[in-house]
Amino acid sequence: MIERKPIQIQKPCILIVEGKHDKAFFEAFCDHFQKDLQVIALQGKDNLKNRLESIKNESNFRSTVKSIGIVMDADEDPKSTFRSIQDSLRRIELACPSKPFEFIEGKPRIGIAILPDENTPGELEDLCLKVIQEESTFCCVERYFRCLMDNGAQLKKISKAKIYAYLSSKERPELRLGEAAKAGYLRFDHPALCRLKDFICCLTT
């Protein structure tokens, strides 16, 4: 429950993300491209309709918000994730885009980004993995994971595990992905993040 000052909507463009680490990542990402928007974390994916509705109900929403971007991990099924967001938007009577990465005009205009993309299961970390794969030390991470597999390790979220293995070699090895992004450990201008950048640009245009 709320222990700090509650979040108030303050900017015309808001980006809605899943959790606090995503929030930190996207704040760094948007700062890098000098995009002025407010990132709000849903703090979970269950009860999506209620979470989105609580943002819509905030007292400044109607007078302030002009456009909304929603960024979600595809998880196992990107199409189902997209449909679930569409369904929630319809239920709270907001404009509902028909395709991912496209904005629909409305009050406010709304776009949905599915990560890593609309056809691939996965999450933000899969995109970030593409970014760090070109770093010189990443071959060490690959060797480490081959060794783990050879020795019978049961790995579930391999992308996430590889990212944290890579980040552990940095000056501040304790940082989570979002904080690492803020610390400049990821190259935001990498082609793998190009579509995400375009989405943010479209949101703030």
Next chain:
Amino acid sequence: MGEEAVYRSFEIKNFRCFDALKLENLTRVNLVVGKNNAGKTSLLEALFLHCGAYNPVLTLNVNAFRGIEIVKVEPSSIAQTPWDSLFYNFNTSKPIELKGEFYEKGQTTIYRTTFKIPRERSELEKTILSLDPKLIGSVQDVLRSQMVQLLELSYEEECHEGLRARYYLALDPKDIRLIPAPPPPPFPAIFLPSSFRVTLEQMAEQFSALRAEKRHEKIVSALRIIEAKLRSIEILTIAGKPMLHGDIGLDRLVPLPFMGEGIVRLASFLLSIATNRRGVVLIDEVEIGFHHSILQKVWQSIATLAREFEVQIFATTHSLECLIAAHKVFTEDEVYDFKLYRLDRVEDKIEVVAYEKDTLDAALNMEIEVR
């Protein structure tokens, strides 16, 4: 919510800051939040007037709750009336309409109360005399006096053979008259404003009523939230006036006000609930006087008594801790008979945002502002 009597919806037109406002899906305990001057107190006042049903004198009471007690009667017909501030934008040409959808014993009835300032007095004389021919003479004197100001209340029940009636409040420099005398309201209601409390004598009287029915222990037990040493409450007469005293184990009883503001305020809430069975209790700024650590217990006692005495509660607050405490208490109870409403001023209008349980839960979880 069972078979008890409650407002299901409430609609306001042309009252105080409300051009038009409708609250729907009302429940047992309704908490209203909003920024300053969003209309929270005005909403309680509108409910209070509507609960009064046939009694236009309550229009003077709601101004008194705000500290405006002077009733001045001007000789000119264009002078301000004591009721001008009740009308939206002080525009007395449009009537105030209060409409409540009330559920009782499986039936829904709509009660409509309209207030207006009658302009044409010659027609009015006929109307009033048709209501009660016995009033001839006294009423004629009143109406023909230029020193009299009038407020008309129309009451209507929207159901088969529903009651329709009109009552007038007449003010002249010497007197306040009700024409004709109204019957008691259909259900009891009490307004507990933030600025002053129920008098100590009223509290003693409420406690006596419960004592007579041997139901006073519920109040004593609830007040132990604030004063754990409280053994019992007694009524003693001080300077000719009855006052509640607490036994906290000392060798003498202690007047309730000496036990702190919180205990007096909680006692006034609980006594009002317990003595307004099947009625409505309106509490402005419910959090005042309570430390945040006991707010959940305060809500628990309000919820328990409201259910037991079948009372509907409308309260306002500015406090986040207070609304979180309420949400927690009702979430942990078997029945979530609680609802949060926020009044927003959007340009010149007031709009209402209602929070269902899951949306409020999500907002608090996400730390999104709800006030």
